[in-house]
Amino acid sequence: MPNLQKFQVAALVLAAGSSKRMGSQNKLLADMGGISMLNLTLSHMKASNAEGIYVVVGHEAELVQSSVKFKNVIFIHNPHYEKGLSTSLIKGIEALPRSVDGAVICLGDMPYVAAGTVNRLIDAFEISKGRTICVPFFENKRGNPVLFPVELFSEMKSLKWDKGARSLIKKYADRVSRVNIQSSEILKDIDTPDQLPGTKPDPELFTSPTQ
Numbered sequence: 001m002p003n004l005q006k007f008q009v010a011a012l013v014l015a016a017g018s019s020k021r022m023g024s025q026n027k028l029l030a031d032m033g034g035i036s037m038l039n040l041t042l043s044h045m046k047a048s049n050a051e052g053i054y055v056v057v058g059h060e061a062e063l064v065q066s067s068v069k070f071k072n073v074i075f076i077h078n079p080h081y082e083k084g085l086s087t088s089l090i091k092g093i094e095a096l097p098r099s100v101d102g103a104v105i106c107l108g109d110m111p112y113v114a115a116g117t118v119n120r121l122i123d124a125f126e127i128s129k130g131r132t133i134c135v136p137f138f139e140n141k142r143g144n145p146v147l148f149p150v151e152l153f154s155e156m157k158s159l160k161w162d163k164g165a166r167s168l169i170k171k172y173a174d175r176v177s178r179v180n181i182q183s184s185e186i187l188k189d190i191d192t193p194d195q196l197p198g199t200k201p202d203p204e205l206f207t208s209p210t211q
Contacts, residue, residue, distance in 0.1 A: 007101040007130045009122050009147060011050035013041060015108030016058025016081035016088040026060050027190060028108050029067055037190060039069050040111040046070055047115035049122050050104055054095060056088040086159040093153050101130045103153075105165065106145040112185040113145060121147040124177045132177040133169055136186040142169075143186025 015028055015038055028038040035043070038055075045053050054074045057064050058081025065075050078091040089105065096103060102125055104118055121134040125147050128134075134147035148156065148165065152172070156165055169176060 007122075007126055008051050008099055009049070009125060010052040010054060010096055010100045010103045011045040011048065011106055011118070012089075012092040012096065012103045013038075013045065013053065013055045013106045013108050014085065014088045014092065015064060016056050016061075016078045017085070017109075018059040018082065026064065028064055030190070032111060036067055037111050038064065038067065038108050041106065041108055041113070042068065042070055042073065044111075044113055044115045045104075045106065045118065048118035050118060052097070052100070054092055055108070056092045058082075058088065084160075089159060089165065090157050093156050096153075100150060101125075102147055102149045104145045104147045107189060109189045109191065110144055110185075111190070112188050114183070114185060117181055117183070117186060118145065120179050120181065121145070124179045125149070128177050132175050133172060134177045134179055135169060136179050136181045138181050138184050138186055141187055143181070144189075145186075 028036065030037045032040045042053060042055070052074065053070075053072070054076060055068070056076045056078050058078040061077055074095070076091050076095045078088045080087040093103070104121060106113065117136060121136060124134040125132065130149055132149065133152070136143045136145070146165065146169065148168070152168060155168060159165065159167070
């Protein structure tokens with residue numbers, strides 16, 4: 001790959017929801033074979049080329065925040081998380097430093113998304129010179145996370161309720177960089193107890209909490 005201009009891409013992890021379908025358990029704290037769901041998600045972000053990890057918390061914020069085993073994670077509190085996903089997205093975007101060129105919007109309940117997948121989105125972003133929305137696809141199915149350029153942040157701040165940023169992907173379809181991923185990880189979130197794994201994750205997926 002030719003030398004590319006270096007862009008600063010932050011990882012914005014949305015982890016504020018109340019996970020009602022999981023029952024009384026906060027799914028972000030659910031055991032994934034010796035590591036919580038959120039920590040597994042963050043381990044991939046830490047191992048990626050993203051510069052800075054920002055986590056939006058809301059439901060049981062103090063408990064979720066205290067459960068994180070990684071240093072240098074910046075927490076953003078969303079007191080309006082019950083009003084929908086877009087409120088967490090907006091809070092997160094508002095908290096990002098002005099120096100970033102884009103952000104990978106990650107969901108805390110998608111712990112199978114690998115660091116390599118995040119890196120492929122960042123590579124596509126750099127190839128586009130920081131102008132496109134980089135969207136992962138598996139077998140023609142759109143997944144998450146999605147990388148948005150900074151110039152769309154102002155529009156993202158005006159999103160309503162639970163729409164997330166899907167409307168922007170549709171609106172700017174001509175500016176979408178399609179990134180094909182050879183794994184269904186980008187389609188897998190965890191919403192109910194029966195979706196939790198019964199086996200330990202690959203130890204190589206876990207990055208030391210001291211990093």
